[in-house]
Amino acid sequence: MITTREIAYGADGLTMIAHLARPQGDGPWPTVLIGHDGIGLDDYQRGRADDLATHGYLAMAMDYHGGKSFFGDPEGMLARVLPLIADTDRMQTIGRAALDVLLAVPGADSTRLCTLGYGAGGSIVLQLATTGVPFRAVALVHPGLPPARAEDWTDVTGTFLLCTGSEDPLCTPQQLFAFGSALQAAGVDWRMNVYGGAKHAFWAHPTNRDGSSAEGTTHTQATVPGVGYHPAHTPRAWRAVLDLLHETVGTSSIGV
Template sequence: MTTITTRTVEYPADNLTMTGHLALPAGTGLRPAVLIGPEGTGLSDVERRRAEALAELGYVALAFDLHGGRYLADPEDMLARCMPLLADPDRMRAIGHAALDVLWAEPRADRARTAAIGYGTGGAIALELGRDGVDLRAIGTVNALTTGRPGEAARIRCPVWAGVGSQDPIMPPAQREAFAEEMQAAGVDWRVVVYGGALHAFHHPTVGHTVRPGVGHHPRHARRAWHDVVALLAECLLPERPSGTD
């Protein structure tokens, strides 16, 4: 197995001290960079492992924090924190930019080959970075077909991939259609993959605490969604490799 290194990084955002998880691939050269946003419950070992899996594939990966080091297992606590956040694009962008600054501060992270992926609230933040005109090479989201302020999707400068469960009550067909219409009107290179029979957060392993109705793990589609995300990153980050990189 490829040897990777990890470290915890602290940084300020949203009037909190955030605690992210940075994973670096083997070697010393410049590598493509990936920002990873967690579900609304917050950064957990699930996202940390995904950052490490991407590092094993050769990416510099940062799983960022949403709640100042807290994991909001109680659904009501999560909603109280996330609903105002999701209603405030500028606040989401500020959280995303703070994490992106940390990722780009890593000397091995290639600013010119950076992607943002995310799940739920973290995916909404990835999309808002795109709508803010950040020079990303790809955006990938699961459970986050959120729409933005009128006209701002035209600032997205990269392909957008979005995955959603067909039975997700939080991202129902009307929301999927609104997202598709926004992306199409903006001229974005976009794709939506609907995973048949899957609920909200289908990608996330079963947790030992109460979850909202309509949330459930779907192991087969979880594997497929991860493969789709990895394929997106390979397509958008790996073809053009500057000379002198490993």
Template sequence: MTTVTTRTVAYPADGLTMIGHLAIPAGTGRGPAVLLGPEGAGVNDVHRHRADALAELGYVALAFDLHGDGRWFTDPEEMLARAMPLLADPDRLRDIGRAALDVLLDEPRTDPGRIAAIGYGTGGAVALELGRAGVDLRAIGTVNALTTGRPGEAAHIRCPVWAGVGSEDPIMPAGQRDAFAAEMQAAGVDWRLVVYGGAQHAFHHPPVDHAVVPGVAHHPRHAERAWRDVVGLLAECLPVTG
């Protein structure tokens, strides 16, 4: 097993002190790096462990914060009160993403020309908005985040986009899937959309011991498949060498 070094990083964004989790692979040279964004509830051990898993594969990985102080909401109403205004404001999403990107770029092990952005839910919306802002990324991957942007801005995306969603997701229904696909296609983006049959929203996240919004359910098989698809996207667009 590859030795991974981890540390907590604090940085400013959205008027808050964000607390992220940085995972660094063994070795000394620069290599590819990945921004990893959580769903609307915020960053927790699930995302930190995913960052560690990416570092095991050779990526510098930052699980970034959305809500300040590394907060993870367990109350659905509190989560929606924080996340919905973010989703309605592309500039705030971009600012949160750029602040996390700066942390990743400040890490000496990061190759600044080889960065991808992966996100779940709201974190996926951050990844997409970075692309629409023209940030130099090698790949964008989202799960449960088929958000559409302001007219014409998808043309600024300069890398492949992969998106995954559950067929039974009431938060990202068929109409939203169609709108996302139309936006990507009209912009000439190299895009893919995988629909996981029978899965609902946040199907990738293990079950939690508190109330969730309706339409959220874990799907173990598709969770594993979505992770393999994310890793496959990175292997294609951001291969680890050496």
């Protein structure tokens, strides 16, 4: 049994609505901050927080769109996201506001702190990591990657996991290898999973306009180019995230 609730907080001039999931008991629990994909905080990322709570983690999926979803509105999403990911200070401020809310939750263990980011949410948690937040693990799924500069990561002590699809035009294997080389030069412990045939946001199951599940792997709503669902790689990437968290901050079981 887990407990979930929404938490409202201010950041970036907006009222953010995060999703918190906590295990039974009083803690302290290893604690995970989740950054959602560019379309907004949706049921998938809420479900990742819930699943982490069932495995013994206190998890919060942050919000950085003020409760708004851009599902089916790629132009609106890009108008919001592109200026954001171009502004390092703004990303760090948004990430810090969410982290402060999470660490204020009773039972949060700041000594066993991890983060997980999807797409633009990966950009935000990456920038937060450069500010000295002592993340024990940083997991990124089809992330937006910053310039590959080793000097930005020399003070980072956590273990990095980078997951992307081989057919993702927004996070290519070449970009991942360049970023991995920067982490290597900085002495960071890192690993990389490239999933053959997977596109961007390969975890996002297609839905119809009414929100019901659609058949196949092709999205029925408008998306940015290169997005596609991959039913085999979606659980594989999630198992890789669970393995990383179990290794670095540890809970008793990681069944998927």
